[in-house]
Amino acid sequence: MAPIPNGRALFAAIPKGFPIPGETIVYDATETIDLENVPLNGGFLIKVLALSIDPYLRGMLRPPEVSSYIPALTVGAPIVSAGVGVVLRSDLADVVVGSYILGSFPHKEYFVAPSLGGTARIRILERDPRLPLSTYIGVAGMPGETAYMGWREFSKAKKGEVVFVTTGAGPVGSMVIQIAKQDGLKVIASAGSDEKVQFMEDIGADVAFNYKTTEVRDVLSQEGPIDIYWDNVGGDTLDAAMEHANAFARFLECGQITGYSTGVQPMKNPMLMVNKSLTFNGFMVRNLRAKHTEGFLAEVVPKLADGTYKYTEDITRGLDKVGEVLLGVLKGANTGKAVVVVADE
Amino acid sequence: MAPIPNGRALFAAIPKGFPIPGETIVYDATETIDLENVPLNGGFLIKVLALSIDPYLRGMLRPPEVSSYIPALTVGAPIVSAGVGVVLRSDLADVVVGSYILGSFPHKEYFVAPSLGGTARIRILERDPRLPLSTYIGVAGMPGETAYMGWREFSKAKKGEVVFVTTGAGPVGSMVIQIAKQDGLKVIASAGSDEKVQFMEDIGADVAFNYKTTEVRDVLSQEGPIDIYWDNVGGDTLDAAMEHANAFARFLECGQITGYSTGVQPMKNPMLMVNKSLTFNGFMVRNLRAKHTEGFLAEVVPKLADGTYKYTEDITRGLDKVGEVLLGVLKGANTGKAVVVVADE
Structure with a gap:
């Protein structure tokens, strides 16, 4: 069979603020691949079906000299994120043709994985047939693990x-x-x-509001004070949560998306940590997997x-x-887990 | 015996910045007391020997409508702090004349305590004869408890x-x-x-520096990164500690004195909590005593x-x-535990 195009989504340039499609992330269809003859070198050839697009990706689009908890991506190379x-x-004898594979995938239509494991955490998916494949890079994958493992490890939730x-x-x-609803919280x-x-x-929140049209402090004044704050946003919302926290409240610092593209925002009153005996836990799911x-x-x-x-x-x-x-994820345009489907099964 | 003056240190006015001796805290000698005849009403008469002066007192010199972890003092009434x-x-049968008493004391030469216990935590001191009485409001008292109990509860220190x-x-x-030295840390x-x-x-610090003449970031660059930060100051030093923290570092938020008189300072980069999986524990010793x-x-x-x-x-x-x-304590003028001796034993 002749080589076919192997489309790629490339990290083309470091964005200053929000990433710009076509400038900082560019689709490229010039590479080709011969699916029957590409050397495997002891590894296996994967057809990429779906890729996860998460806020943390913005943090990887940076100069390599800026240190962070995740490696910087290489300018000119494909984006990398969780894929199936x-x-x-x-x-490989233990990787059968037709197996579903999970891991950190380069954003390409096809690629050769050298082995299972490694830094890309390539592994065989034991799939529940009732769940769509895409959920394994969503609620049944890293984001779902983040929610469950962070909550179990740090929330100290009481009914x-x-x-x-x-x-x-x-x-x-x-x-x-x-x-949290299952655990009996408001x-x-x-x-x-x-x-x-x-x-x-629909999924059970007792009080749900649109922060673009409703003041977070008004809601927390009326419905708080709060015992647990799950932070995915940082910024002024974090300040508001601290102001409306009970003594001994727990703050789960999962992310602070408001600062990812436009620069980090300060915490206005860190003295509230002392005054209210607050606990803050920054965490990453990769450090919680062994336990949870x-x-x-x-x-x-x-x-x-x-x-359920x-x-x-x-x-x-x-x-x-x-x-x-x-860009949509960073601006909050998506509803639900953002997934790019690359090909059908 | 005729009534004698009962000197008092009064909270005279709410300070805007640093307290002003003679204006916001005023000594008053107009009250008198008849030591032999003052009614005890079932309580006991205490001659105050020593009073503790700690940074947290600044937080009590505030309008009552400003909420905090410690009650506001009443304008016109005596200052209150730990005393012996x-x-x-x-x-009271179980309070013998001559007993030493610890508790939250009004800043007066003499006062009648209604009972043991209560919000003032009035209690009989079982004194080690080798220790000066004043240490029981210092290293053998609340500040020492704060150090030990905070450390044991939150530092997760490893050799x-x-x-x-x-x-x-x-x-x-x-x-x-x-x-920390005893636990084998640098x-x-x-x-x-x-x-x-x-x-x-002299007491064993491996690296000791004067923050007024040496840049904290220079020291931490050379001697860090750090695994534990004991925060008594907040402000820019807290920012520096976060910048020079290892992943999984623990921040013990005991106090942030830089903000007590001149207004709280923001935390510049709270995103570091996420990036480095930092843990912050604000705490007050009163909540740790039962356990420690x-x-x-x-x-x-x-x-x-x-x-030792x-x-x-x-x-x-x-x-x-x-x-x-x-004022000296808030400006760092004291060397060692600040104590006001009111009378000799």
Whole structure:
């Protein structure tokens, strides 16, 4: 068979603020691949089916000399994010053709993985047939793990307490809402559109509001004070949460998206940490997996499969859309987990 | 016996910035007391011997409508702080004349306590004869408890780690330094005079520096990164500690004195909490006593009594000096635990 184009989404230039589709992330179709003859060198050939687009990607689009918790991507090389694919050819006995594969994928239609494991955490997916493949890079994957593992490790949630969840319609926030409701808490949740507010109400949030049209401090004055704050946004919302926190409140610092593209915002009154005996835990899911994967598989995945836990996906077709989808995620335009479908199964 | 003057240090007016001796804290000698005949009403009469002057007092000199973790003092009434005294008369069978008493004391030469316990935590002192009475409002009292209990509860210290302690010559900081050294850590410590630097070196700090003449970021660049930060100061030093923290570092938020009189300072980059998986614990010693008093009495007090743990006291005589001493504490003028001695035993 002749070589065919192997489309790629490239990190073309370092963005100053928000990424610019076509400038900082560029689709390129000039590379080709011969699927039957490309050397595997002991590895296996993956056809990429779906790629996850998450806010943290913005942090990887930076100069390599700026240190962070995630490596900088290389300018000129493909974007890398969580992906799911299927094995077309394999040199490895334990990687059978037709297996589904999860891991950190380069944004290409096809690529050869050298082995299982590694820094890309390439692994075979044991799929629940009731769950769409895309959920394994969403609520049944890293974002769902983030919600469950962060909550179990740091929330110290007690029945009857009040939690405030930001980005409550996203894959992390929506899972936090549902796990918190299951734990018997009162849930206040915010997001940036009326459609998202509706979804947060549908999944059980006691108080759901659109932060673009409702003052967060008004809501927290009326419905708080809060015992737990799930932070995905930072900035002024974090300040408001601190002002309306009870003594001994726990702050789960999962992300601070408001600062990702436009520069970090200060915390106005850190003295409230002392005054109110607050606890803050910054965390990354990768450090929680050893302890909580078993619980996630036992508690969360079955509830997703049987419909107890609900989710939404915002699916876009085509690797050429990666830049636009990431921009949308950073601006809050997506409703539900943002996924780029590269090919059908 | 005729009534005698009962001197008092009064909270006369709410300070805008630093308290002003003679204006916001005023000594008053117009009240009198008849020591033999003042009615006890079932309580006991205390002769005040020494009073503790701590930074947190500034937070009590505020309008009552401003909420905080400690009650506002009443304008026109005496200052209140930790004190030690001796019983002159008693209606209570279990409070013997001559007993030493600890608790939250009004700043008066004499006062009648209605009972043991209560919000003032009035209690009989079981004194180690090797320790001066004043240490029971210092390193053997609340500040020492704060150091030990905060450290044991939140530091998660491991041998070989690096801790940065601020106000390292004060009663809290100096105890943190010595406990951390005993736990096998490398200790970096800061204070605001060369005399204090000398004391910090004497008690075992590996690196001691004067933050007024040495850049904290230079020291942390060279001697860090740090695994634990003991915060008594907040402000730019907290920012520097975050910049030079290792992943998974613990921040013990004991106080942020830089903001007490001149207004709170923001935290510049709270996103570092996420990027570095930092933990912040704001705390107050009163919430740790139930769990850690036994350990404090077993581990710390004997080491103070036998001279293993060292301390300094900065003693001023006379209730009329309370305003000046507090101002000195807030500006870092004292070396060692600030105590006002009201009368001799």
